[in-house]
């Protein structure tokens with residue numbers, strides 16, 4: 001079957017959602033930074049390796065990979081989002097990282113050079129595919145024989161405190177747009193067995209799935225965190241068509257539910273992910 005492009009995701013990540021992530025790159029990185037070390041540990045990047053970062057967004061993990069690969073190695077960030085890649089290039093230039101490149105493209109159909117990466121990594125950039133079989137086959141084909149993947153995807157929805165807080169507002173607004181395990185959306189790879197089958201189906205071997213928990217900083221305090229979530233792409237989607245009074249109640253109840261999580265170091269919430277590792281067949 002001919003792979004299909006991820007048009008809806010391209011519109012989202014080149015539209016409001018991508019603009020929000022690009023404008024608040026530091027905030028999103030603070031949310032997700034707790035997953036970086038587990039991802040890097042699983043990736044085990046050696047000096048000189050060529051790394052592909054799938055759905056790299058504003059490039060935080062691409063820059064980490066480029067540093068780990070060192071001057072003899074390199075990192076390529078691939079993403080759908082023009083605004084996020086603009087931020088990625090600017091951050092890499094500001095930090096003087098010369099062995100990193102970014103390309104705009106859809107992992108489902110982008111013409112990745114075959115057999116040319118030692119490793120593919122991702123921090124939450126591989127779970128929005130509408131044709132995951134095509135995307136993982138494309139990624140696997142880009143690996144050299146014996147190459148590896150370390151891919152982090154969202155795990156069970158109830159492991160995420162930001163989401164359970166939104167779900168508790170069900171009397172004010174229905175929780176929709178986040179998707180379910182196996183379906184399109186951020187939880188598409190939440191069923192580890194089904195996700196592992198997708199990776200095996202792409203020709204990868206020794207597929208392993210590790211559950212990871214991390215605490216991210218969502219804001220300075222409860223109000224800022226509630227505003228951040230409700231102003232993000234999914235938050236804005238939830239509030240579409242909601243009257244101003246209800247929206248204000250949602251905002252204030254969400255902030256109230258976050259108050260117990262406030263600390264001197266900011267508002268920290270637990271999220272869960274699943275780290276999939278696998279290898280490409282050897283020679």
Ligand SMILES: C[S@@+](CC[C@H](N)C(=O)[O-])C[C@H]1O[C@@H](n2cnc3c(N)ncnc32)[C@H](O)[C@@H]1O
Pocket residue numbers: 006009013028029032054055056057058059060061078079080081084105106107108122123124125126128129
């Ligand atoms: C949740 S963000 C994560 C971004 C980044 N990895 C990070 O950790 O900050 C998901 C990213 O996946 C990208 N993405 C979604 N579908 C994609 C596809 N089919 N091909 C390439 N990138 C995709 C989006 O544009 C977005 O940048």
